[in-house]
Amino acid sequence: MIELFLDSPAIFGSFLFILGLLVGSFLNVVIHRIPKIMEQQFRQECQLIDAPVDAPMPQTPTYNLVVPRSACPSCGHAISALENIPVISYLVLRGRCRGCKTPISPRYPMVELLCAVLTTIAGLHFGVTITAIAAIMLTWFLIALVFIDADTYLLPDNITLPLLWLGLLFNLNNVFVPLDQAVIGAIAGYLLLWGVYWLFKLITGKEGMGYGDFKLLAALGAWFGWQALPSIILLSSVSGAIIGIALAILAKRGMGKPMPFGPYLSIAGWLTLLIGSSLQQLLYIAA
Structure with a gap:
């Protein structure tokens, strides 16, 4: 694989672009969920401070970068794998939820494309190196x-x-x-x-x-x-x-x-x- 990348910058660049698209899709999750996770943790800490010493720990639904599955905030439609292909799914769905037709923010494909472009530039700039x-x-x-x-x-x-x-x-x-x-x-x-x-x-x-x-x-x-x-x-x-x-x-x-x-x-x-x-x-x- 390394030899192939060294011999063909075009293949290396294509690999970087696709990798950037996939990581960009994950970054959309990170950007959306990390602040919400922080808010949830803050609320839990506030509840613990105000609660009596012997009170049971408050139970909240699991919410992290993996759980729950991504879903439409308007209708709750769970996003399938085919609906989560970077950029392509957004274009196929014409920027709307498959369930309720609510518009999807164009920032999602923008982040994916930005990540793909910057990943490709950074990778090609330094070559196949650490x-x-x-x-x-x-x-x-x-x-x-x-x-x-x-x-x-x-x-x-x-x-x-x-x-x-x-x-x-x-x-x-x-x-x-x-x-x-x-x-x-x-x-x-x-x-x-x-x-x-x-x-x-x-x-x-x-x-x-x-x-x-x-x-x-x-x-x-x-x-x-x-x-x-x-x-x-x-x-x-x-x-x-x-x-x-x-x-x-x-x-x-x-x-x-x-x-x-x-x-x-x-x-x-x-x-x-x-x-x-x-x-x-x-x-x-x-x-």
Whole structure:
């Protein structure tokens, strides 16, 4: 298989695209269910705090990334395997539930296509190497974080923290940077936004970002080392300004409305994955 991929980039690219579509379908589940799982856990903890000491544990239906099966939120129609083929099923069903004909959000195939495209780009960029495996995994994590944060203003610990440990794990073998640079990057990434958070709060009395942003930048520091942090901050700020202004104009929303920072950190992290060394050289020359 490896020899086939090495001999034929087209076959390797096709494999990556199909893999990205399949993983994108799973990421739709992750994006939808992780916040609901977090809310359910929070409610259970609140019930335990308020309940008497000898009260039985509250029983709730099992809800995780596997159970229950995906179903239409309007009519409860269980989605079959044939109705869950990435992109194709959406087109065949014409974007509507087979049971009640309620429109299905176009974001589902969009996430699948986005995952397929970015997976293919990352894989072909690094070739048939361990670096490509790492880059593809990072891509999947960042896609999930972008959409979860955009929906809920949350960056879940059960995604950001495994991402941090994965970065350190890959860099045990210097996949992107030496381990010492990765460790310093994780520490510096967290402390950098932590310091910005408290400085902003002392000056304005408001919270400018959440703790999830600290952990995400720490994770990116673990992947790319402390030297990449200035370019990541710069890219995230520029992309945030551009997209934020565009959204304010197109959606006619006020500039004072809060915006999640996680999507822009994720965009900056993915760009750093592909062109990070060039960006660092530009910043060095500019400085």
